[in-house]
Amino acid sequence: MKDTLVSRRAVLAGTAAAGALGLCGFPARAEPQWKKYAGTTIEANLIKGPRGELLQKYASEFTDLTGIKVESEVIPEQQQRQKAVIELTSGRPSFDVIHVSYHVQKRQFEKAGWLADLSAFMKDPNLTAPDLTVDDFSAGGLQFARNDKGEMHSLPWSVDYFILYWNKELFAKKGVTLPKTFDEMAVAAEKLNDPANGIYGFTGRGLRNANMTLWTNFFLNYGGEFLDDKGNILTDGPEAIEATKMYQRLLTRTAPPGVAGFNWMESMASLTQGRAAMWIDGVGWAPPIEDPNASRVVGKIGYALVPAGPKGQYSAAYGDGVGIAQASTKKEAAYLYCQWAVSKTMGARLLQSGGGVPFRNSVLNDDAVRKGVKMPPEWLDSVIGSAKISKLGLPVIVPVAEFRDIVGAAVTATLSGADPATELKKAHEQFRPILERSEKS
């Protein structure tokens, strides 16, 4: 009853506002001047995937709202990152808005000064809607978007938390319960492992580079920190060694053969074909898992937090945002687009389709939005739970790709029996000069 009253009041208020707007002939003070840049055309460079495609799909709504035309270019992730860097280096990028992968590009973009500072725009009521405030972004999002001076150089759009996918049917068959710690998980995986019938206890990324996103979740839960106060990399310490031993144990004893070459695609195939009992990866894979055309385990998968390690329980987070090229001449129009991209409407669509998780608390905490989520309720719980324990999944440095390749190769090598301590030491020595060179330049 109370709900009805509130909503009725809201409707009345809305009607009154609309009436006032009609009488005055210009927008109410609370709203930005959406139409001020009508007739402008902006270019947006987006990453192919649920996030980028969502923005492209609804771009006409933005044009209706503002009169600004958007030319969206949607490119596969790796190529998009290359294109962005090459064009931004040239000083004359072909785009105004750029979709940024924070976990790979944050430091690189900040050092090069490629993105425009949005702090002033965010304070300008003519440009920014009152509900878009810095505080509305989660801590992780702000960690990604702000530079060390506290300036916002992009708007955080979507976050990817690592969660545990588990096959309830296989668990029930063997009488195993959901593990709460890594040790329990290893024991559970060994019980569930049944190679004779083609079923394995655990699956996950083993492929060099790709495997780092999974490995770092182990590293974090074993108490690992990527960098010390002086910016030195710390991936050969006891935490890293212990984390690698656990990773090695799971992926050599209880994972499908060939896991050293698995990326998310192969891992997901094992899970969706009912051949793997557990999988740790990003939250965004729920839609294909729950799609009867692509999966044999629809309705059988549980979603849970990544189990705790001896030094804590974290969810490795990776994220992306939208920023404006410093070289753009249409920054205001581009800013309106960025604002629309991270708006509540678009955030709700993102969450409800299961394609990602918006960084804005007001979207996540909205009951109406939550009710519209098409994924199982457990999935949403795992998302909200992960948000509370999230930590950045990769070090904030320029040579992230080299880091992933070099340490990733060491971690992959342990899957063929190499000793974790020796491999990590070797990788550390190989990577340290690269990091030093990049920080010097």
Added chain:
Amino acid sequence: MSTIAEPAKVTAGAKGEPQREWRPPSYWPFVAPALIVVLAVIIFPWAYTIWMSLHEWKVGSPTTFVGLANYIRLPSDARFVESVWHTLVYTALSVALPLLFGTLAAVVFHAKFPMRGFLRGLFILPMMATPVAIALVWTMMFHPQLGILNYLLSLIGLPPQLWVFHPATVIPSLVMVETWQWTPLVMLIVLGGLAAIPSEPYESALIDGATRWQTFRYISLPLIMPFLFIASMIRMIDAVKSFDIIFAITQGGPGSASETINLYLYSVAFVYYDVGYASAIVVVFFALIVALAGALLHLRQRTHWNDAGGVA
């Protein structure tokens, strides 16, 4: 006006004198377009690449001249050395196997039998497919648990293999894809060679009582040798620069077990953005290709058709 008179002079000169005479400046405009194109698309990029290879050149940072430092780094870069080795193994196998199977197929398709045209057409289908598309199909077929290859092995009682998911078998598995796709090309070239051989040598061989193997070994093979060299040259160039199939299937993995120079080069240039070092790799890579092509050409010189029609 003089331009009209000049061609007559050339025709006159061309009759007996050698061609290397100095041409007057009025000829230069005719050479210029070709010269500009060659300078712009071949010479300039090359000179610029060499220039970049002498610098510490990271995208987003200022560049500094470092002399030969990038080249000095190469021999101690384990990943580079390993990638050279992978490239050589991959190339050798990807030339030899299609050559062997392509020649066999050509001999088969050279014989006359019903539906030959249709089957020939069917056989060259793999060559027409887009490498990235077929690479994705093969990736699924290689999957150790769900792929059809292990299922087929199980039908004949063989244990499952890890194919591209194990460092020891990844290169042979990739070569298998390469062989599947490019055997038809070799077949087409050799088939052309076989069709060009006159029937008389075969007839006299028949009269002399040669066996089928002897006919092939002593008549067909020597006569198609020049074609085999052309085929191996084309295959060699293709295999050395192969990128799409490897990138789409393994991205150089597991670890770096299938990382060829090309893949490593791609990482250095477009993932690490270390353009200077990448340029040094390109220069060395180019030298390697020239050396391989030179070696093949040298062999080819020794097996050309001589005036008598046979092979020297």
